[in-house]
Amino acid sequence: MTVSKIWVLAEATDGKVATTTLEILAKARELADTVEVVTAAGAEIAAEVGAHGATKVFTVGGTDGKLLGAPVAGAMAAAIESGNAPDVILMATSYTGRDVAGRLSVKIDAPVITNVVDLVESDGRLAGVVPIFGGATDVSTKFTTDNVDIFLIRPKSFAAEESGGAAASVEELTVPDLGATGAAVVTSRFVEEKTGPSLDEAAVVVSGGRGLGEKDNYQLVEDLAKLLQAAPGASRAIVDAGWVPYSYQVGQTGKVVKPSLYIAAGISGATQHLVGMKGSKNIIAINKDAEAPIFAVSDLGIVGDVHKVLPKLIEALQARS
Amino acid sequence: MANLVAEFEFLLSVLSEPQSQGMLLRMNVVVCVKQIPDPADPGALDPQTNTLKRDGKLILDESDSYGVEMALQLVDTAGGGEVTLVSMAPNGEVSGLRTALAMGAAKAVLVSDEALAGSGALSTSKVLAKAILRAGEADLILTATESSDGYTGVVPEQIAELLQLPSITFAKEITIEGNTLKVQRQTEAGYDEVESPLPAVVSVTAGVVEPRYPSFKGIMAAKSKPVDQVTLADLEIDPSSVGWAGGGQEIVLVAQAESRAGGTIIEDDGEGFQKIVDLLAELKVI
Numbered sequence: 001m002t003v004s005k006i007w008v009l010a011e012a013t014d015g016k017v018a019t020t021t022l023e024i025l026a027k028a029r030e031l032a033d034t035v036e037v038v039t040a041a042g043a044e045i046a047a048e049v050g051a052h053g054a055t056k057v058f059t060v061g062g063t064d065g066k067l068l069g070a071p072v073a074g075a076m077a078a079a080i081e082s083g084n085a086p087d088v089i090l091m092a093t094s095y096t097g098r099d100v101a102g103r104l105s106v107k108i109d110a111p112v113i114t115n116v117v118d119l120v121e122s123d124g125r126l127a128g129v130v131p132i133f134g135g136a137t138d139v140s141t142k143f144t145t146d147n148v149d150i151f152l153i154r155p156k157s158f159a160a161e162e163s164g165g166a167a168a169s170v171e172e173l174t175v176p177d178l179g180a181t182g183a184a185v186v187t188s189r190f191v192e193e194k195t196g197p198s199l200d201e202a203a204v205v206v207s208g209g210r211g212l213g214e215k216d217n218y219q220l221v222e223d224l225a226k227l228l229q230a231a232p233g234a235s236r237a238i239v240d241a242g243w244v245p246y247s248y249q250v251g252q253t254g255k256v257v258k259p260s261l262y263i264a265a266g267i268s269g270a271t272q273h274l275v276g277m278k279g280s281k282n283i284i285a286i287n288k289d290a291e292a293p294i295f296a297v298s299d300l301g302i303v304g305d306v307h308k309v310l311p312k313l314i315e316a317l318q319a320r321s
Numbered sequence: 322m323a324n325l326v327a328e329f330e331f332l333l334s335v336l337s338e339p340q341s342q343g344m345l346l347r348m349n350v351v352v353c354v355k356q357i358p359d360p361a362d363p364g365a366l367d368p369q370t371n372t373l374k375r376d377g378k379l380i381l382d383e384s385d386s387y388g389v390e391m392a393l394q395l396v397d398t399a400g401g402g403e404v405t406l407v408s409m410a411p412n413g414e415v416s417g418l419r420t421a422l423a424m425g426a427a428k429a430v431l432v433s434d435e436a437l438a439g440s441g442a443l444s445t446s447k448v449l450a451k452a453i454l455r456a457g458e459a460d461l462i463l464t465a466t467e468s469s470d471g472y473t474g475v476v477p478e479q480i481a482e483l484l485q486l487p488s489i490t491f492a493k494e495i496t497i498e499g500n501t502l503k504v505q506r507q508t509e510a511g512y513d514e515v516e517s518p519l520p521a522v523v524s525v526t527a528g529v530v531e532p533r534y535p536s537f538k539g540i541m542a543a544k545s546k547p548v549d550q551v552t553l554a555d556l557e558i559d560p561s562s563v564g565w566a567g568g569g570q571e572i573v574l575v576a577q578a579e580s581r582a583g584g585t586i587i588e589d590d591g592e593g594f595q596k597i598v599d600l601l602a603e604l605k606v607i
Contacts, residue, residue: 304589
């Protein structure tokens with residue numbers, strides 16, 4: 001094995017472990033003799049993470065209603081300083097993963113390598129592979145410190161797979177006094193109602209961009225998505241313009257999707273966007289600019305006006321059903 | 322292992338003591354901003370150093386314009402106070418800062434030092450944290466969620482930890498009630514309402530406010546607004562702890578990623594949609 005021990009930050013919702021965590025566990029057990037998880041989700045995830053290769057769960061208690069960055073990083077740093085340090089800590093590039101990694105890196109004075117899509121061996125240490133220039137170039141970077149290596153892993157970088165392990169043993173970590181850093185509390189939670197499949201899981205994704213011209217035209221994307229049982233998505237440009245909520249965003253910021261079919265309507269294909277969707281199995285693009293970078297990654301590209309192509313496409317699909 | 326937090330502790334008294342009661346009558350907001358190469362220009366790696374080339378004019382990262390706008394609105398609502406920019410650049414570049422000053426920020430602290438070249442997120446945060454303390458009394462520190470060029474996304478939390486402050490990332494909306502900060506924080510499922518005492522660090526999600534365009538008057542005024550340009554020595558930061566020297570990382574390989582095979586690109590002649598229908602059928606989507 002490349003390294004002796006890896007910790008994985010395990011995220012869970014209502015006792016169900018996040019897919020991103022399971023993806024990271026699959027890679028971690030390939031790289032390390034021992035894989036352990038740290039979680040604020042409690043001992044109830046012990047069976048599930050055990051089945052994915054973790055032998056121990058370190059629980060961080062008392063986090064109800066708190067943002068997790070400060071308490072989880074505090075508990076990890078205290079454990080590391082008491083001599084229980086892993087070689088490597090892996091977390092997802094998620095809201096919580098980034099918060100924990102940022103706090104922890106300062107607490108133990110260790111840098112972080114972020115946006116990692118693969119981990120490779122380099123002279124007995126791990127290097128993180130990070131795509132740049134819209135995924136055209138991969139840069140592999142490793143740490144040279146004598147500290148713990150912290151990597152933030154992009155979603156969908158690895159395939160989650162059970163390894164059939166027994167339930168992990170459980171040990172509670174102590175959260176030190178956080179002072180002001182632990183003072184942010186969640187007072188209420190709002191769930192935005194969405195119908196249809198989620199961007200993360202949909203087999204087909206239909207995304208719209210600036211080429212739609214105006215906010216009302218996003219309805220064309222919604223209509224097409226509905227006909228294909230697809231999830232609607234968006235480029236950063238129209239999220240920033242306020243046409244659709246941030247949760248629709250596909251790209252470097254936002255969601256990474258790998259559906260079997262991705263349809264890009266009026267999206268030019270900025271680096272920001274390509275990073276989030278070029279892993280799709282099939283890509284169809286409609287854009288009026290023949291030079292648009294999106295066509296370089298498309299299996300089928302239609303150089304044309306989305307306002308003409310989409311309504312005809314929708315009509316043709318309605319006629320079939 | 323250096324105790325970073327202890328190193329900062331003696332400086333922290335500079336941050337604002339909470340005001341005793343009621344609404345804030347003034348609100349001092351520090352906004353961390355980055356000046357980046359124009360994203361319309363795709364950029365390249367310097368073959369010698371494997372870092373992004375930074376020649377050419379730098380602009381204000383669009384991601385930061387939302388934080389600047391939010392800060393200006395919060396100061397307006399409070400009825401007093403000012404917005405101070407904090408930034409770092411290896412080469413003394415100010416053109417991006419002038420844009421934010423033209424929007425209405427009062428002044429800026431720019432850390433400029435050749436030794437900063439190649440700085441990673443942790444080095445950047447150490448420098449920005451000290452620059453924030455130099456900027457004076459702050460009730461609130463705003464950042465973007467990530468820069469548009471480096472996009473590590475960990476700087477806001479690192480700054481908060483260095484300054485021993487509470488933090489709320491991915492803010493959609495910020496309101497101040499008395500000494501309490503109330504934030505709508507973006508989540509996977511929707512958003513959370515999160516509260517924290519001030520001072521605090523908040524990262525602002527792009528697109529949540531409409532950044533104002535600088536007026537002609539604003540642009541003229543920006544030319545004479547103070548930019549406190551400081552070096553690492555001024556901030557008592559050891560140059561070997563930042564930049565290349567302090568990164569603690571080594572690039573082991575730069576490789577072309579596997580590229581997708583080119584597909585069929587056709588000009589729409591009015592029947593382009595049919596090609597899509599055919600492919601959908603072939604893929605058994607319909």
